[in-house]
Amino acid sequence: MIYHLLRYLQRFDFPGEHLINFLSFRAMLTSVTAMLIAFFIGRRIITWLQRKQIGETIRDLGLEGQMQKKGTPTMGGIIIIISIVVPVLLFCDLTNVYAQLLLFTTLWCGALGFADDYIKVFKHNKDGLNPKAKLLAQMILGLVVGMTVWLSNDIVVREKVPVKAGVANIVAQGNSGSLNVDSETLVAQDSGWKMENVVKSTKTTIPFVKNHEFDYKWLSPFKGKWGWYCKWGIYVLMIILVITGCSNGTNLTDGMDGLAAGTSAIVGVVLGILAWLGGNLVDSNYLNIMYIPGSGEIAIFMSAFVGALMGFLWYNSYPAQVFMGDTGSLTIGGIIGVGAVLMRKELLLPILCGIFLVESLSVMMQRGYFKYTKKKYGEGRRVFKMTPLHHHYQKEGIPAIIQKPVRAIPEAKIVARFWLIGIILAVATLALLKIR
Numbered sequence: 001m002i003y004h005l006l007r008y009l010q011r012f013d014f015p016g017e018h019l020i021n022f023l024s025f026r027a028m029l030t031s032v033t034a035m036l037i038a039f040f041i042g043r044r045i046i047t048w049l050q051r052k053q054i055g056e057t058i059r060d061l062g063l064e065g066q067m068q069k070k071g072t073p074t075m076g077g078i079i080i081i082i083s084i085v086v087p088v089l090l091f092c093d094l095t096n097v098y099a100q101l102l103l104f105t106t107l108w109c110g111a112l113g114f115a116d117d118y119i120k121v122f123k124h125n126k127d128g129l130n131p132k133a134k135l136l137a138q139m140i141l142g143l144v145v146g147m148t149v150w151l152s153n154d155i156v157v158r159e160k161v162p163v164k165a166g167v168a169n170i171v172a173q174g175n176s177g178s179l180n181v182d183s184e185t186l187v188a189q190d191s192g193w194k195m196e197n198v199v200k201s202t203k204t205t206i207p208f209v210k211n212h213e214f215d216y217k218w219l220s221p222f223k224g225k226w227g228w229y230c231k232w233g234i235y236v237l238m239i240i241l242v243i244t245g246c247s248n249g250t251n252l253t254d255g256m257d258g259l260a261a262g263t264s265a266i267v268g269v270v271l272g273i274l275a276w277l278g279g280n281l282v283d284s285n286y287l288n289i290m291y292i293p294g295s296g297e298i299a300i301f302m303s304a305f306v307g308a309l310m311g312f313l314w315y316n317s318y319p320a321q322v323f324m325g326d327t328g329s330l331t332i333g334g335i336i337g338v339g340a341v342l343m344r345k346e347l348l349l350p351i352l353c354g355i356f357l358v359e360s361l362s363v364m365m366q367r368g369y370f371k372y373t374k375k376k377y378g379e380g381r382r383v384f385k386m387t388p389l390h391h392h393y394q395k396e397g398i399p400a401i402i403q404k405p406v407r408a409i410p411e412a413k414i415v416a417r418f419w420l421i422g423i424i425l426a427v428a429t430l431a432l433l434k435i436r
Contacts, residue, residue: 001089001090001094002020002090002091020091023276023279023296023299023300026091026092026300026303027272027276027299027300027303028303029087029091030087030088030090030091030092030300030301030303030304030307031087031303031304031306031307032307033086033087033090033091033304033307034083034084034086034087034303034304034305034306034307034308034311035083035307035308035310035311036311037082037083037086037087037308037311038079038080038082038083038307038308038310038311038312038314039311039314041079041082041083042076042079042311042312042314042315042322043315045076045078045079045322046073046076046315046321046322049073049074049075049076049322050073054073054074054075054121069319069320069323072320072321072322072323073321073322073323074117074121074322074323074324074325075114075117075121075323075324075325075327076312076315076316076322076323076324076325076327076328077110077113077114077117077324077325077326077327077328077329077330077331077332078110078114078327078328079308079311079312079315079322079324079328080261080308080309080312080324080328080331080332081106081107081110081327081328081331083304083307083308083311083312084106084301084304084305084308084335085103085106085107087304087307088102088103088300088301088304089103091300091304092297092300092301092304093297096154096294096297097148097152097154097155097294098155098294098295098297098298098301098342099297099298099300099301101145101148101338101342102298102301102335102338102339102342103301104144105141105145105334105335105338106331106334106335108137108141108334109138109141109247109330109331109333109334109335110327110330110331112129112134112137112138112326112330113325113326113327113328113329113330113331114326114327115129116128116129116134116325116326116327116330117325117326117327128326135244138243138244138247138248138330138334139240139244141243141334141338142239142240142241142242142243142244142337143236143240145239145243145338145341145342146235146236146237146239146240146341147236149235149236149239149341149342150200150232150235150236154294155200155342156198156199156200156201156292156293157198157199157200157201157203157290157291157292157344158198158199158290158291158292158293198293201215202215202216202217202231202232202234202235203215203216203290203344204216204344204345204346204347205289205290205343205344205345205347205348206347206348207347207348207351207432207435208432208435211288212288212289212433213290214347215231216231216234216235216238217231219231219234220234238346239341239346242337242340242341242346242349243334243337243338243341244337245337245360246333246334246336246337246340246349246353246356247330247333247334247337248333248360249333249353249356249357249359249360250264250329250330250332250333250336250356251326251329251330251333252356252359252360252363252388253329253355253356253359253388253390254323254324254328254329255388255390255391256318256390256411256414256415257316257317257318257319257320257411257412257415258313258316258317258318258320258415259390259414259415259418260324260328260329260332261309261312261313261316261324261328261332262309262313262317262415262418262419262422263355263356263418263419263422264309264332264336265306265309265310265313266419266422266423266426267336267352267353267422267426268302268305268306268309268335268336269302269306269426270352270426270429270430271298271302271336271339271340271343271345271352272298272299272302272303272305272306273299273430274343274345274348274430275295275296275298275299275302275339275343276296276299277289277433278290278291278292278295278343278344278345279291279292279293279294279295279296279297279298279299280296287433287434289433290344292343292344295342295343298339298342298343301335301339302339305335305339309332312324312328318411318412318415333356336349336353337349340352348429348432351425351428351429351432352425352426352429353425354421354422354425355418355421355422355425358389359388359389359390360388362383362384362387362388362389362392363387363388365383365384365387366382366383366384366387369381369382369383370382381399381400381401382398382399382400382401383400383401383402384400384401384402385398385400385402385403386398390414390415390418393405393408393409393414394408394409394411394414395408396408
């Protein structure tokens with residue numbers, strides 16, 4: 001709302017109002033605001049949760065330090081949601097369709113996670129929300145996002161954007177230091193220049209190929225009118241799968257103090273950078289990636305996202321004073337999935353979100369192998385000592401195919417190592433933009 005107020009004041013030449021045109025200024029302002037909100041409301045919300053006796057129920061699974069967490073307040077995802085929503089409402093362009101979709105995702109997934117936590121805590125049902133109902137709600141979100149990407153005239157791709165000779169000369173002179181050019185404002189305001197090749201496209205970014213592009217229409221068995229409907233149907237289905245998978249993957253990763261929050265913050269930084277580049281005429285042209293008009297607002301949203309997670313980590317780092325619960329984990333996963341889809345970067349997620357992917361695969365492998373061996377041998381056997389994967393490193397003395405490490409590793413060290421792996425994957429994802 002401050003954004004729209006300052007935009008209005010520009011007609012009166014109000015001092016300092018032009019700062020709001022700079023994405024970098026708004027990104028820093030949004031991030032710091034989100035962090036401060038999380039820091040100051042965190043203690044009050046934790047106290048309120050303790051007063052309401054909203055504590056985590058712990059089953060003794062023989063993990064090091066596990067029972068010490070009993071009674072720690074859960075549903076701390078409320079801190080994350082508030083810390084994201086408030087700065088976004090203040091500093092984002094609320095007329096931007098990308099900001100609207102991400103805001104809707106935050107509230108939708110937050111409500112879904114809150115319902116799940118509410119059933120667990122207040123109804124004393126450890127299973128929480130019905131898994132089918134949860135899955136259906138995630139698929140509905142994916143469908144809403146997918147149909148909006150399909151039908152909205154504001155979601156377009158400007159492929160192979162030609163930079164006019166005059167613009168190229170200005171940028172070249174600016175890079176050489178002979179001319180001070182404000183390319184950020186130039187791109188943010190679109191400068192009134194007419195761009196070509198504005199299309200409704202099913203193209204997305206893919207690594208290791210020359211043009212970094214993959215078109216879902218290549219999967220369509222039809223051509224012509226039916227092919228047009230088929231390619232969009234495939235794309236919408238892919239969007240549903242990505243959003244559902246991200247939401248559940250993050251949920252499974254939330255099992256150690258600071259693990260999900262820290263790893264997601266790293267992912268959020270990369271998504272913010274990719275949104276910045278994809279929404280910048282000059283940078284997208286240089287990197288030979290799709291220019292997506294208006295996607296700079298995704299970078300602003302991701303700044304709030306990262307700031308909120310950093311503020312939450314103040315209370316969630318080991319030993320945690322509060323857990324995010326499904327209220328936080330489902331929200332985080334939904335934001336990551338929707339953000340990647342809107343930037344046409346969903347096929348980079350297996351690398352960028354490699355930790356979430358491996359955590360999910362470990363659970364599927366464990367369950368599948370256990371059921372198979374129980375049916376074949378009459379006794380279920382394990383691949384890992386315990387899943388999700390991060391618990392495998394905490395457990396010892398359980399027969400499993402993979403026994404290493406033999407000794408349990410302290411929780412804080414496991415989390416730190418997962419963070420380091422997340423940083424390596426983040427750097428690798430960005431490096432792929434120059435590998436073709």
